[in-house]
Amino acid sequence: MDKFVALTASGIAYGAVLAVVALGFLVLYKATGVVNFAHGDLVTLGAYLAVWTTTSLGLPTVPGYLAAIALMGLVGVAIERVAYAPLRSRPPMVVVIATLAAAIVIRGIIAVWQGSEPKTLAGPVGNRVVHIAGAAIAEQRLLITGVAAVAVLALLFVFQRTPYGRQVRALAADPEMARLTGVRTRLVAMGAFALSAMLAALAGILIAPLGAVDLNFGFGLMVTAFAAAVLGGFGSLGGVVLGALVIGLIQQLFGGYVLPDYAATFPAIVLFLVIAVRPEGLLNLTRSRL
Amino acid sequence: MLSIDGLDVRYGTTHAVRGICLEVADGEAVALLGPNGAGKTSTLRAISRLVPSTGSVVFDGQDLAKVPAENVARLGLIHVPEGRHVFGDLTVHENLQIGTTARRGRRSEFGFDEVYDLFPALVPLRGRLGFALSGGEQQMVAIGRALVAAPRLLLIDEPSLGLAPIVADAVASALVEVRSRTALLVIEQNVHLAVRVCQRAAVLSGGVVVLEAPAAQLHDRGELLASYLGQSRTGTGA
Amino acid sequence: MRTYRTLLAGSVALMAVAACGSGGAGGSSSHAISGPIKLVGLWEVKGESPAAIDDYQNGAALAIEQITAAGGIAGKPVTLDRVPLSPSDPQKATSQFLQGVDKKPTMILGIPAATSVLAAKTQIDRAGIPLLATSSTTTPIRFGGPGGSKWLWLLQSYDGYKDQAAVKYATETLKASKIGLTGTSESYGTTNIADLTTALQAKSLKPFAVSKYAPNATDVTPTVLAMKGADAVITFAYPVPLAVQLRQFTQNGLNIPTIGSSSTNIAVQYKMVSGDPLKNVYSVVSCDPTQGSQRQLAKDFGTAYQQKYGTVPTDLAADAYDAVWVAKAAIEKAGSTDPAAINKAMAEVTVTDKVVCSDGYHADGAHVLSHDVSVDKFATAGTTQEIQKYTFPVQDAVK
Numbered sequence: 069m070d071k072f073v074a075l076t077a078s079g080i081a082y083g084a085v086l087a088v089v090a091l092g093f094l095v096l097y098k099a100t101g102v103v104n105f106a107h108g109d110l111v112t113l114g115a116y117l118a119v120w121t122t123t124s125l126g127l128p129t130v131p132g133y134l135a136a137i138a139l140m141g142l143v144g145v146a147i148e149r150v151a152y153a154p155l156r157s158r159p160p161m162v163v164v165i166a167t168l169a170a171a172i173v174i175r176g177i178i179a180v181w182q183g184s185e186p187k188t189l190a191g192p193v194g195n196r197v198v199h200i201a202g203a204a205i206a207e208q209r210l211l212i213t214g215v216a217a218v219a220v221l222a223l224l225f226v227f228q229r230t231p232y233g234r235q236v237r238a239l240a241a242d243p244e245m246a247r248l249t250g251v252r253t254r255l256v257a258m259g260a261f262a263l264s265a266m267l268a269a270l271a272g273i274l275i276a277p278l279g280a281v282d283l284n285f286g287f288g289l290m291v292t293a294f295a296a297a298v299l300g301g302f303g304s305l306g307g308v309v310l311g312a313l314v315i316g317l318i319q320q321l322f323g324g325y326v327l328p329d330y331a332a333t334f335p336a337i338v339l340f341l342v343i344a345v346r347p348e349g350l351l352n353l354t355r356s357r358l
Numbered sequence: 359m360l361s362i363d364g365l366d367v368r369y370g371t372t373h374a375v376r377g378i379c380l381e382v383a384d385g386e387a388v389a390l391l392g393p394n395g396a397g398k399t400s401t402l403r404a405i406s407r408l409v410p411s412t413g414s415v416v417f418d419g420q421d422l423a424k425v426p427a428e429n430v431a432r433l434g435l436i437h438v439p440e441g442r443h444v445f446g447d448l449t450v451h452e453n454l455q456i457g458t459t460a461r462r463g464r465r466s467e468f469g470f471d472e473v474y475d476l477f478p479a480l481v482p483l484r485g486r487l488g489f490a491l492s493g494g495e496q497q498m499v500a501i502g503r504a505l506v507a508a509p510r511l512l513l514i515d516e517p518s519l520g521l522a523p524i525v526a527d528a529v530a531s532a533l534v535e536v537r538s539r540t541a542l543l544v545i546e547q548n549v550h551l552a553v554r555v556c557q558r559a560a561v562l563s564g565g566v567v568v569l570e571a572p573a574a575q576l577h578d579r580g581e582l583l584a585s586y587l588g589q590s591r592t593g594t595g596a
Numbered sequence: 597m598r599t600y601r602t603l604l605a606g607s608v609a610l611m612a613v614a615a616c617g618s619g620g621a622g623g624s625s626s627h628a629i630s631g632p633i634k635l636v637g638l639w640e641v642k643g644e645s646p647a648a649i650d651d652y653q654n655g656a657a658l659a660i661e662q663i664t665a666a667g668g669i670a671g672k673p674v675t676l677d678r679v680p681l682s683p684s685d686p687q688k689a690t691s692q693f694l695q696g697v698d699k700k701p702t703m704i705l706g707i708p709a710a711t712s713v714l715a716a717k718t719q720i721d722r723a724g725i726p727l728l729a730t731s732s733t734t735t736p737i738r739f740g741g742p743g744g745s746k747w748l749w750l751l752q753s754y755d756g757y758k759d760q761a762a763v764k765y766a767t768e769t770l771k772a773s774k775i776g777l778t779g780t781s782e783s784y785g786t787t788n789i790a791d792l793t794t795a796l797q798a799k800s801l802k803p804f805a806v807s808k809y810a811p812n813a814t815d816v817t818p819t820v821l822a823m824k825g826a827d828a829v830i831t832f833a834y835p836v837p838l839a840v841q842l843r844q845f846t847q848n849g850l851n852i853p854t855i856g857s858s859s860t861n862i863a864v865q866y867k868m869v870s871g872d873p874l875k876n877v878y879s880v881v882s883c884d885p886t887q888g889s890q891r892q893l894a895k896d897f898g899t900a901y902q903q904k905y906g907t908v909p910t911d912l913a914a915d916a917y918d919a920v921w922v923a924k925a926a927i928e929k930a931g932s933t934d935p936a937a938i939n940k941a942m943a944e945v946t947v948t949d950k951v952v953c954s955d956g957y958h959a960d961g962a963h964v965l966s967h968d969v970s971v972d973k974f975a976t977a978g979t980t981q982e983i984q985k986y987t988f989p990v991q992d993a994v995k
């Protein structure tokens with residue numbers, strides 16, 4: 069029983085972070101049609117920025133985190149200006165390749181700035197644990213779950229209830245018609261780049277205190293989050309959140325009970341299966357509003 | 359209000375619109391008629407800056423040549439495109455809400471309530487997603503979405519296309535209502551409807567304006583019109 | 597650190613290099629030592645790549661300084677030249693090695709990653725200049741292996757000995773019999789887990805449990821739960837997930853003695869783990885040049901290094917330092933700058949003077965010079981104490 073509780077708790081925390089990564093990915097895709105393969109490196113950059121604000125700038129943990137997230141908003145805008153705006157009218161494939169180039173550039177900049185040695189990010193709750201049904205669960209994992217849940221709900225609210233959210237959805241559905249209703253596509257795109265980068269930073273900051281940050285830190289998360297997004301139908305935000313939780317839980321429970329050696333490969337297998345068998349996404353049973 | 363002079367639209371080697379001139383005065387409703395492929399849609403898309411064109415398009419004293427499409431809408435020149443383009447992932451009401459994006463402080467003749475009054479059929483559909491609407495319902499949403507933007511001139515491309523006569527009639531009635539509050543430029547194949555809504559008509563064929571006349575005279579010149587429209591029956595009842 | 601960077605490089609798929617090509621230059625008869633002696637180091641200094649560090653150059657330069665002060669090699673002056681060679685870029689190793697050859701050195705030292713050594717194998721065969729590699733000594737680059745060469749000598753003790761040392765310490769000193777094995781689910785973790793299993797079998801033991809995790813894991817709950825009930829755990833993992841594992845043991849109230857690889861030293865050095873999770877942690881390493889070492893020579897080196905550079909030396913600095921001293925001994929034994937004579941001397945010489953990482957370097961049939969493995973114990977403050985040293989038997993050439 070305690071084993072099941074421990075594995076479930078860690079699966080949910082992992083799924084929550086995946087959801088934040090995947091939503092960042094999706095926000096940008098919806099607003100601009102760009103599948104941004106630099107997203108994982110934005111996760112990495114966000115974590116490094118938080119290391120920088122809390123150590124080099126000496127800010128306390130939480131203000132340091134918030135400063136890093138705000139900085140990542142500016143980074144998002146800068147990427148829109150430098151890498152996306154000039155390619156706006158190019159075919160999607162060109163833009164996707166440009167995001168790969170952006171990923172390499174970001175990684176190179178981090179390496180020059182911070183070196184390639186791993187860094188640690190202090191967490192606000194340290195190594196404390198709580199015991200639930202006999203299972204020891206790190207407080208950082210509860211914090212991750214809570215903060216991610218708030219972020220996801222806030223994002224769903226923005227998408228569902230605010231003019232900006234409607235504009236992004238309109239843009240995703242029919243870009244030309246969106247312009248005819250006066251939607252300023254460039255501003256919306258810029259906002260989406262900023263929002264997406266901030267979500268990436270949040271995910272990085274949530275999970276970094278559990279391990280350490282190095283140059284490859286965000287890449288693996290992005291790949292797994294991509295699998296979650298595809299599982300969720302790559303469109304509906306709610307579906308993606310569900311997909312992320314399913315992947316997180318299956319990876320931990322599968323890894324804990326059945327085939328431990330293959331736990332890490334599992335998201336990739338899911339990705340293949342979904343693309344091959346049910347490209348519209350396992351969870352996308354009806355066309356969703358979100 | 360809108361003044362088009364020497365407008366040309368080319369798609370590669372296709373010369374779709376050939377130097378047409380057209381005026382829409384304040385408060386006026388003008389019909390744009392013509393056979394398939396005449397260049398009607400191209401003209402409207404050029405006005406809204408969705409396709410590149412040469413020649414001048416002046417709206418309310420402002421040359422639109424360098425204005426991006428979203429800002430044309432924000433000036434109050436609102437385009438209801440061919441095929442309606444209701445946002446499928448948004449509900450009926452959200453489609454109306456997004457229409458207000460272009461309003462920009464202009465006082466609107468039509469709020470959400472007025473739109474629901476104009477199209478009572480939409481009231482029970484408020485929460486339904488756009489992709490689940492019928493063609494007529496979509497047309498109502500598309501017009502409603504344009505009305506809440508506080509249009510100063512509405513461009514409407516084939517509002518009755520594909521609609522059952524009774525639905526087309528309801529749309530026409532709504533447009534008559536709208537005409538009293540905003541200027542209109544309507545593309546319409548259904549001459550009967552065009553005559554009912556508009557005071558004046560221009561007939562486009564092969565990318566040039568071949569006939570301009572007060573709508574009332576279209577009845578009298580049915581035969582001529584029929585030859586331009588390439589129709590055996592013009593629907594004027596003549 | 598070595599491990600970390602080598603591991604990064606190693607995560608690139610290992611290329612099997614066909615074993616072919618015969619020894620190159622025959623060498624002329626007699627080159628009695630006349631002019632200055634030139635050594636070339638194949639390593640980077642800071643700024644040459646994002647990951648570059650000064651440790652190798654610093655260690656080697658300190659040795660050159662001490663040798664010069666004492667009258668040079670065989671009474672002749674000695675110079676140290678350098679070609680930057682990045683550990684994370686094995687594809688470039690061949691051309692960088694050739695640049696080193698172009699400088700016409702008496703001997704070549706360095707190459708920080710075993711994958712780079714493997715990649716440069718053909719050129720090492722052809723160049724006909726003795727190369728003393730400071731990379732870790734992996735299975736394929738030993739003499740007779742697919743990456744081995746007549747001209748290639750390996751400073752560090754064999755990787756497989758670290759597995760044996762871990763098992764020996766767990767069973768003999770910790771008296772453990774239920775030994776769990778954990779590691780990363782790529783080649784580093786999996787090969788070591790296989791070797792550890794073999795080493796356990798040699799003692800008629802089976803692993804208590806085996807659990808692997810991804811190199812980028814931030815949550816190893818399944819592994820931690822699988823190790824419940826073990827009386828020792830041996831871990832060969834990358835530093836980041838290793839730190840996660842140590843922390844999660846503590847969080848789950850487990851205090852099982854854990855023996856790690858040099859990844860543990862890296863994880864501690866970079867403060868990925870500190871305090872309580874270090875309470876019962878050991879590591880098996882080929883060299884510990886800190887003040888926690890049992891060897892006076894290592895302490896002397898540490899003091900001199902600290903004085904010259906203002907930092908504590910790493911094992912990488914110690915390796916480069918030792919390499920220079922081994923080269924000196926071999927050239928003096930050969931009494932000549934003839935490459936063939938030096939290569940022959942490399943096989944025969946025993947080096948105990950000044951060296952830090954071994955009680956005595958002496959090549960075996962597999963061209964491996966060190967047979968020592970140390971066991972470090974960590975304090976919660978993050979310092980290490982060398983608490984055990986094993987010397988393993990020499991090996992024959994690989995068949």
Ligand SMILES: Nc1ncnc2c1ncn2[C@@H]1O[C@H](COP(=O)(O)OP(=O)(O)OP(=O)(O)O)[C@@H](O)[C@H]1O
Pocket residue numbers: 369372374392393394395396397398399400401
């Ligand atoms: N995107 C395009 N690319 C190339 N040619 C086009 C394009 N759009 C329209 N055309 C061509 O331009 C000409 C005018 O088309 P347009 O759509 O303006 O006609 P229309 O009067 O609206 O016709 P309909 O009554 O069928 O809607 C046609 O010959 C059409 O084939």
Ligand SMILES: [Mg+2]
Pocket residue numbers: 398399400440
């Ligand atoms: Mg048309």
